[in-house]
Amino acid sequence: MHEVSRLLQAAAALSQVLRDAGVPHAFYGNVLTAVLANAPLADEISCVVEGGTAHPFRRVRQACAGNEDFAIVTSPWSNRLHVKYQRLIPAIDIEILVAGEEGPRRLDNTTVMTVGTVPFLTITEFVRAKVKAWTLRGREQDARDIVYAMTRYWNRVDLNRVPEQEMNDFAARFPAVAPSWQQLKRKYGM
Numbered sequence: 001m002h003e004v005s006r007l008l009q010a011a012a013a014l015s016q017v018l019r020d021a022g023v024p025h026a027f028y029g030n031v032l033t034a035v036l037a038n039a040p041l042a043d044e045i046s047c048v049v050e051g052g053t054a055h056p057f058r059r060v061r062q063a064c065a066g067n068e069d070f071a072i073v074t075s076p077w078s079n080r081l082h083v084k085y086q087r088l089i090p091a092i093d094i095e096i097l098v099a100g101e102e103g104p105r106r107l108d109n110t111t112v113m114t115v116g117t118v119p120f121l122t123i124t125e126f127v128r129a130k131v132k133a134w135t136l137r138g139r140e141q142d143a144r145d146i147v148y149a150m151t152r153y154w155n156r157v158d159l160n161r162v163p164e165q166e167m168n169d170f171a172a173r174f175p176a177v178a179p180s181w182q183q184l185k186r187k188y189g190m
Contacts, residue, residue, distance in 0.1 A: 002042060008118055010085035025119065028103060036152070047097065049099060082096065103125055134170065146174075154181070
């Protein structure tokens with residue numbers, strides 16, 4: 001677990017580097033629910049990066065090249081990339097995710113919201129990505145994040161972007177989210 005303020009400091013620094021290089025990006029993970037809930041701790045932060053003319057991993061490596069605050073950690077055998085923000089001790093690890101594989105394919109003002117100075121996936125895209133992750137991995141942390149977002153921010157979710165069958169399955173397994181899921185479907189005339 002890390003202090004949310006430290007995660008946000010690392011996210012803001014990486015965001016500035018990526019923004020300066022013209023790389024569309026947004027942060028994702030339970031750090032968003034921690035920020036929204038004013039919780040002091042979180043343990044998950046990732047950065048969804050859009051590709052463009054080069055692979056997102058290459059764009060991140062190029063943007064961070066020569067910057068002593070960041071260390072790039074590649075795992076070619078598992079096709080993963082991590083950026084370590086070394087200005088803080090201990091260093092903050094941020095996993096880089098490919099847009100379209102995790103999160104939306106395009107990162108623009110319809111899929112990204114700014115909290116403070118840090119771009120995050122919108123509530124809709126956050127719920128969508130967490131539902132997909134929960135469906136694949138069944139992690140309790142993902143379930144808690146979905147329940148939090150849906151019970152408090154259901155009216156900001158675009159039903160057309162959330163996988164309906166997976167969300168129905170989720171609501172059946174976690175009854176706390178069922179009322180907000182029903183309200184959202186009612187809002188869209190379903």
